[in-house]
Amino acid sequence: MSDEIGGDDGAPAGSSPLDRLLALQDEDVHADQLAHRRRHLPEQAALDALAAALAALGESTGPARREREALAAREAELERETAEVVARVAAIEERARAGAAASYRDQEAMAAEVAALGRRRAELEEHELEVLEASEPLDGELAAADARCAELEAELEAARSVLAASASEVDGERALVATRRGELAAAVPRDLLAEYEALRAKLGGVGVARLVRGTCAGCHLTLPATEVDRLRHLPEGSVAHCDQCGRILVP
Numbered sequence: 001m002s003d004e005i006g007g008d009d010g011a012p013a014g015s016s017p018l019d020r021l022l023a024l025q026d027e028d029v030h031a032d033q034l035a036h037r038r039r040h041l042p043e044q045a046a047l048d049a050l051a052a053a054l055a056a057l058g059e060s061t062g063p064a065r066r067e068r069e070a071l072a073a074r075e076a077e078l079e080r081e082t083a084e085v086v087a088r089v090a091a092i093e094e095r096a097r098a099g100a101a102a103s104y105r106d107q108e109a110m111a112a113e114v115a116a117l118g119r120r121r122a123e124l125e126e127h128e129l130e131v132l133e134a135s136e137p138l139d140g141e142l143a144a145a146d147a148r149c150a151e152l153e154a155e156l157e158a159a160r161s162v163l164a165a166s167a168s169e170v171d172g173e174r175a176l177v178a179t180r181r182g183e184l185a186a187a188v189p190r191d192l193l194a195e196y197e198a199l200r201a202k203l204g205g206v207g208v209a210r211l212v213r214g215t216c217a218g219c220h221l222t223l224p225a226t227e228v229d230r231l232r233h234l235p236e237g238s239v240a241h242c243d244q245c246g247r248i249l250v251p
């Protein structure tokens with residue numbers, strides 16, 4: 001509608017302090033929208049979702065990982081004990097070869113110990129087999145989880161650069177808006193600007209509004225016809241206010 005652009009009397013934007021203030025208000029609204037967009041970038045939400053998925057994956061594989069670590073410790077313990085048994089048998093056999101067993105009783109005792117060690121070794125091997133069998137499904141589960149984790153990390157990395165690109169685009173736009181806003185602010189009388197800033201802070205970011213077909217565009221309430229008429233005939237350069245919302249009103 002032409003009302004939004006040129007106002008009721010068709011004055012071009014930027015021709016008076018109030019028109020410049022309206023243009024400044026547009027830039028401020030734009031800046032607020034960009035700030036909101038910057039805080040709520042969908043790319044950030046995507047990144048957060050990936051990070052959450054990665055954390056959840058780490059959490060869900062925790063028990064399997066701890067169980068696998070316990071089995072690995074058990075395996076190492078069994079291997080250590082087996083090595084001890086093997087070394088003990090080798091030592092006894094070495095003594096036998098060297099003829100260290102003086103008597104038949106000694107030979108019998110050595111043979112009994114070798115037999116006992118052999119049974120212990122068989123037991124240890126059985127336990128090792130149990131550990132390996134228990135480890136197998138866990139290894140499969142953890143390998144799948146690690147592969148998924150690597151995928152998620154790659155996606156996360158990609159999402160980070162997409163977010164950075166998106167954020168810098170918005171930041172660039174914000175810088176342009178800030179420049180235009182600065183130029184407009186410099187062209188608005190200081191008192192008017194201060195009043196606008198105070199109203200804007202108090203009234204949800206909008207400090208100045210047009211009067212559009214008898215309605216304040218700030219609060220959307222319709223003014224009485226007599227008030228509209230009075231505002232239209234205010235002397236040049238005076239600043240009117242909406243008596244409903246208090247915003248600076250530009251007839």
Ligand SMILES: [Zn+2]
Nearest residue numbers: 216219242245
């Ligand atoms: Zn109003």
